[in-house]
Amino acid sequence: xxxxxxxxxxxxxxxxxxxxxxxxxxxxxxxxxxxxxxxxxxxxxxxxxxxxxxxxxxxxxxxxxxxxxxxxxxxxxxxxxxxxxxxxxxxxxxxxxxxxxxxxxxxxxxxxxxxxxxxxxxxxxxxxxxxxxxxxxxxxxxxxxxxxxxxxxxxxxxxxxxxxxxxxxxxxxxxxxxxxxxxxxxxxxxxxxxxxxxxxxxxxxxxxxxxxxxxxxxxxxxxxxxxxxxxxxxxxxxxxxxxxxxxxxxxxxxxxxxxxxxxxxxxxxxxxxxxxxxxxxxxxxxxxxxxxxxxxxxxxxxxxxxxxxxxxxxxxxxxxxxxxxxxxxxxxxxxxxxxxxxxxxxxxxxxxxxxxxxxxxxxxxxxxxxxxxxxxxxxxxxxxxxxxxxxxxxxxxxxxxxxxxxxxxxxxxxxxxxxxxxxxxxxxxxxxxxxxxxxxxxxxxxxxxxxxxxxxxxxxxxxxxxxxxxxxxxxxxxxxxxxxxxxxxxxxxxxxxxxx
Numbered sequence: 001x002x003x004x005x006x007x008x009x010x011x012x013x014x015x016x017x018x019x020x021x022x023x024x025x026x027x028x029x030x031x032x033x034x035x036x037x038x039x040x041x042x043x044x045x046x047x048x049x050x051x052x053x054x055x056x057x058x059x060x061x062x063x064x065x066x067x068x069x070x071x072x073x074x075x076x077x078x079x080x081x082x083x084x085x086x087x088x089x090x091x092x093x094x095x096x097x098x099x100x101x102x103x104x105x106x107x108x109x110x111x112x113x114x115x116x117x118x119x120x121x122x123x124x125x126x127x128x129x130x131x132x133x134x135x136x137x138x139x140x141x142x143x144x145x146x147x148x149x150x151x152x153x154x155x156x157x158x159x160x161x162x163x164x165x166x167x168x169x170x171x172x173x174x175x176x177x178x179x180x181x182x183x184x185x186x187x188x189x190x191x192x193x194x195x196x197x198x199x200x201x202x203x204x205x206x207x208x209x210x211x212x213x214x215x216x217x218x219x220x221x222x223x224x225x226x227x228x229x230x231x232x233x234x235x236x237x238x239x240x241x242x243x244x245x246x247x248x249x250x251x252x253x254x255x256x257x258x259x260x261x262x263x264x265x266x267x268x269x270x271x272x273x274x275x276x277x278x279x280x281x282x283x284x285x286x287x288x289x290x291x292x293x294x295x296x297x298x299x300x301x302x303x304x305x306x307x308x309x310x311x312x313x314x315x316x317x318x319x320x321x322x323x324x325x326x327x328x329x330x331x332x333x334x335x336x337x338x339x340x341x342x343x344x345x346x347x348x349x350x351x352x353x354x355x356x357x358x359x360x361x362x363x364x365x366x367x368x369x370x371x372x373x374x375x376x377x378x379x380x381x382x383x384x385x386x387x388x389x390x391x392x393x394x395x396x397x398x399x400x401x402x403x404x405x406x407x408x409x410x411x412x413x414x415x416x417x418x419x420x421x422x423x424x425x426x427x428x429x430x431x432x433x434x435x436x437x438x439x440x441x442x443x444x445x446x447x448x449x450x451x452x453x454x455x456x457x458x459x460x461x462x463x464x465x466x467x468x469x470x471x472x473x474x475x476x477x478x479x480x481x482x483x484x485x486x487x488x489x490x491x492x493x494x495x496x497x498x499x500x
Contacts, residue, residue, distance in 0.1 A: 003028035010036045010072055010092060039070035043131065045115040045122050046077055047097055050285070051307040053081040056116055057190040058173045060090035062182040067112070074110075076101065076125075083285040087192035097121070105129050114180045118145040118156055135180050152179040166346060171329040188331065191311035193293065201290040210277050215248035215368070216292060216309070218300035219265060220258040226351040227322045228301035230359070232261070236268060238299075238361035243274045246368060251277045251295060253288075253305055296450075297371055299364060302328070310334060315371045317364060321355050322348045332411035335367045374446070376454040377420045378407030380439060380498055381430065381461045387476040388498070389465070390485060391427060394472045403475075403487040405456065405494075406430075420457060428474060429466035432459050439494045456494050 006029040011018040020026065020034045029035065042063060046056045063073060074093040075085060085094045095101045105125055115126040115136035123139035126148075137156065140146040147153050155175045158164050170178075177184035204210070219235055221228035230238070235252075242248050250269075254262045259281040269276045279291050289308055292298060298309040298316045302323045309316040310331060317335045318328060322345045325336040339345075339358040348355070381389040390403045408423040410416055421432040437458040444452050465474055477485065479499050 004030040006032065006035050006037070008037050010038055010070075037070060038072045040067045040072070040111045041109070042067060042071055042073050042112040042114070043110045043129065044073060044075045045113070045117060045125060045136070046075070047081075047117055047122050048078075048119075049304075050081050050084075051304040052172070053077055054084050054191065054304075054307045054311055055172055055189050056176055057084065057088070057311075058187040059114075059176055059180055059182060060088070060190055061187055062177065062184070063114075063180075064090055066182060076105075076122075080285065083289070084191060086286070087194050088190055089192070090190060115148075116176055116179060118159055149179075149181065151181050155179055162346075165324075166343075168324070169326050172327045173329050186329065188313075188329075189307065189311040191289070191308070193290075193312075197286070197290050197293070200287055201293050204287070204291055205294055208277050210249070210251065210294065212249050213247055214251050214277075214295045214297075215242060215246075216251045216253055216295035216298040216300070216305075216314075218253045218298075218303055218305045220254050220261050221301060221303060225303075225322065225349060227345065227348060227355045228303055229319070229321075229356065230301075231353065231356050232265060232268075234357055234361060235265060236272075238364060239269050239274055239276065240272065241361055241365045242368065245365065246372070248297070248368070249275065249277065251279060251291070253279045253292070253300070254281050256281055297368065299368070317367045317371065319359050319364070321358065322346065332409075332414075335371060337363060337367060372450055374450050374452045375410040375416070376408060376452055377410055377416050377423070378405040378454070378456045379420050379424055379432065379459040379461075380405055380456065380494065381424070381459055382498060383476065387478055388482075388495070389428065389430075390475055390477060390482070390487070391467075391471050392473040393470055401472075401486075403485040405491065406471075407456075416455065417457075420459065424459075424461060427468045427471050429468070430461040430463045432461045434460040436460060439497050442490065458498055 006012055009029065011020050011034065020032060026032055046053050060073065064071060072092045073090060074095055075091050076095045076097060079096050082094055082096060085091050106128060110129065110131040111133065113126060113129050113131035113134045115122055117123060118137045120139060123137050123145050126134065126136065126138040134148040136152055137145045137147055145156060147156055158168050173187065174184050217235065218229060239250055242250060252262055252265055262278040262281055266276050266278050283291065292305065292308045293312050295314060298305065298314050300306045300309065301319045301321060306316065306318050313333055315333050317337060320336060320338045320342065322342065325338050337359055339355060341355050341358045345352055345355045389406065391406050392403050393400050406424050406427045407420060410419040417435050424430050424432050435457050439456045439458055441455045446452055467474060479495055482495060
């Protein structure tokens with residue numbers, strides 16, 4: 001060839017011009033100032049259950065941390081899961097499991113293979129994929145799965161042995177990190193939305209007349225797990241309690257298996273005078289993600305809906321009937337409720353009426369009310385020159401566009417001072433060294449109906465201000481200058497007390 005082509009560039013497509021060539025007007029790759037050489041080629045194989053694909057995305061940041069930002073990550077998955085990777089900044093290529101991909105796997109070379117599947121066809125692919133390092137599982141000559149690396153043995157033996165499985169207390173994420181020999185630091189799933197998703201969400205709400213504070217409720221259970229959700233009677237009982245004792249409107253979730261159940265439940269509840277909405281049963285994955293995103297709180301069994309809600313950081317109540325709650329990582333937005341019959345029906349794939357009725361509607365209602373409360377804490381950081389720190393949050397955040405003191409929500413199980421230190425570190429990169437004085441305590445109702453209990457402290461902090469993702473601007477101001485900044489009027493009383 002007479003032209004120069006950077007085959008090892010992350011932007012090089014190979015069969016059509018890359019975006020750099022299109023927008024910059026280059027003839028070829030000679031002298032391209034955007035050349036980004038691939039330092040490691042990594043293939044991740046996770047085909048199986050859609051919920052497992054989503055929660056395996058937790059490894060992606062750790063891959064970049066271990067192998068460098070110059071690494072190229074290719075993810076092989078089944079067609080139904082491909083929309084999980086739209087806008088994902090950590091995945092460079094998504095390959096769909098089909099005949100063409102199978103042929104590519106036989107010829108393209110990789111530096112690292114991570115196969116998280118223990119069953120064919122993924123284990124068969126792993127046998128012939130050309131990679132210098134291999135983690136996870138392959139298809140052995142005896143016809144059974146086997147581990148490439150010793151750290152992958154545990155997850156495989158857990159699958160082989162019900163006794164090991166019952167004694168396991170590791171979360172799924174932790175086990176996947178062990179398989180890939182990555183350091184685990186509690187990483188969450190990665191699911192990125194964009195402006196188009198916002199339009200889809202808003203269009204669905206408009207088309208269905210959805211207004212107010214929404215509780216998403218999963219009904220039915222697809223696939224092999226017949227006992228992962230309440231039966232009809234329990235759903236109706238719970239809906240009545242929600243209607244009577246909260247200000248939530250109910251949005252019923254379902255899939256293709258619930259094509260008859262959803263309208264049937266809607267009819268029964270509306271005959272009782274309870275207005276409910278239904279998701280429909282034939283949504284694309286991306287549309288369903290956006291329907292879940294409409295909700296302020298989600299109540300679901302251990303299903304795909306649970307993982308989508310957690311990825312979206314929704315307040316979530318997970319009902320665990322026959323699957324172990326400890327395999328779902330504890331997060332501040334998740335409340336787990338476990339059936340007292342879990343031990344008896346551990347991983348059962350049969351329908352058992354006593355099991356699906358073993359979590360009471362009242363217990364879940366209590367959890368809803370608990371999740372309806374928010375505790376927040378803010379800090380006034382005052383310098384020796386008398387100026388104090390204020391920040392303006394981005395428009396999409398609560399109090400967006402308004403000047404406030406740094407701070408935020410107290411997470412479940414977190415004490416207030418630790419929460420204040422964490423929030424200030426996240427928002428402005430300062431380290432709180434001393435909590436000097438309680439300035440105020442307050443209570444208010446948020447637009448979504450959540451009851452918020454808040455407190456404000458005068459604190460000392462050190463470091464240099466660097467803005468976090470939620471913050472747009474910051475300023476150090478005097479008491480007099482503060483009046484010129486648009487702020488919540490209640491902050492005036494707090495500043496008065498600081499300067500008494």
